[in-house]
Amino acid sequence: MHSKAQRFEHVELKVQDLSKALHFYQNGLGLVEIARENGVVYLGCGYDKNYDLAVSEGGTGVTHFAVRVDNEDELEYFFKKISGVGVSVVRHNGTEPGQEKGIRFQLPSGIPMEFVLVADNSYVNPARPAYPRNVASAPLNIDHINLMAVDVKKETDFFREILDFKVSDIVDPEMNGNYMMTFMRFRGYHHDVATTITKNPQETLHHLSWTMSNIEHIKVACDVLTQFEVDVELGPGRHPIGPNLYAYYLEPGGNRFEYVAEQAYLDPDSPTKIWRSMQDTLESWSKLKRPPSSFIRGT
Template sequence: MGISQVAHAELAVADLDEAIGFHTDVLGMRELGRADGAVRLSVGIDGGCDLVLTAGGTGVRRFALRVDDVADLDRYAKRLAEAGVATETRTDEHPGVVQALRFQAPSGHAMELAVLSTGPQYVHPAKAPHRGGIRALDFDHITVQAQDPKPLVDFLVELLDFQVSDIFAPAPGVIGAAWCRASTLHHDIAIISTPEAGKSLHHYALGMESFDHLKLAADELGRHGVPIEVGPGRHGVGGNVYTYFWAAGNRYELSAEMPRVRRNDPVVWDDFPKAFSPWGLQPPESFGHAS
């Protein structure tokens, strides 16, 4: 019962046709359909909607989290209403979405809780369709930007039953970033502080099978002239392996080896280089930019 994982996200792109080509040809996503100026895409094996692309600007317009059933939606709707958060119930969402509850987080992000009708019991790499491109396993997590991460962290924990796995605190009592989980995986949503108003997304992450899969993905990006921003490498926070790149005005992460976390107090980091990578690899200045 409750929130189990991320469901999908809607990203804005400047050139919709160019972005569709990249996501299908290079990332290996499958187009599910188009309606009202939005293009719905699926990645992996479950056949559900993982990404929605809309024209105009960059960044995340909304993102959704999966819940088990309508009873969960009712329970969270009541809890949000008691906290003074307005909600909207929708039944005309994307393919595979039975019902969704939409609301706004303190950071200004539009969020949804969604009951899905599709999906296998678990992701099995051998059952992934043999399409071209990078062929990620699934939508893995999302990292958003907020001028002050704390209100969003408190909102996730107090109203949506999230736990905090790690915190980056550049000074005592200051949250520079937080990695939050609804499942047992290290993070489903991460929040990074930004001094820039109007920036909503740090990266949209796709789950990969292994470090070797990251190597093959890097070759695929290279064949299409897409430069890697940083990686492959291993994070200090969480310990997952990563590769980052930009596409259609937004940053993407390819992530593998995401660990599972026991219930406990969060780990607090005050050293950014160690938090980013124990291997000594550090990101370029561009990594501080968002969309």
């Protein structure tokens, strides 16, 4: 159930215990199973036939993620542009449920990314979802991904110069190019992809976000978390960057998820905002300057 501006399409994650993770994803988060192929389970929010989250057992973190393009011409444009700078690009046509065509390549961090075209671009009716939605607190859609990178500036430059992303916000405390975080958009949604600094190159994911209607939707979803003995790690609150509502938690699969609402939409020519302090980006409603120690770690 994407808006035209939102372009984050799907992600495949590793989880520590597949059956435990699936129990939560289907009964707590409220996703529906769409397919199973070669040990990978594909799930979606259910409004359309496209999958949002794929999971397989064996650790944590990102196996690959995808951003949706408009047409084959745009897909071919990126195939040529990315391969033209010496990056290996592989076609993935029909290799995943609902994915008609795609190209896969690695970011400078080594994380695999895709540009894709999906089969279901139909008009979405919330009262008539493609699959029955049995959990009232279920998200409307997958929202964005926040990756981990040792060199955030190098990752950001690749998104901006090669992948044609716009940079909405940069956290650069010393104003010397040693970025701590960046937030990037493919169309008008404030960020489809963000990056956060890490010292550990094995960490690939800070968090995966899910679109919620409003603060009431987030509140009810947090109430459901308690039924599954899942603690809210940070929030609910409002980030100064975005400036979206949020609530973070470490889900039973071993990765961090976020519930998000009221994310900003930007014009194509909106300037990049530079932030001088990580602490100033955390919370608008209080003087909270330090998150829990767990929040610094990725998976």
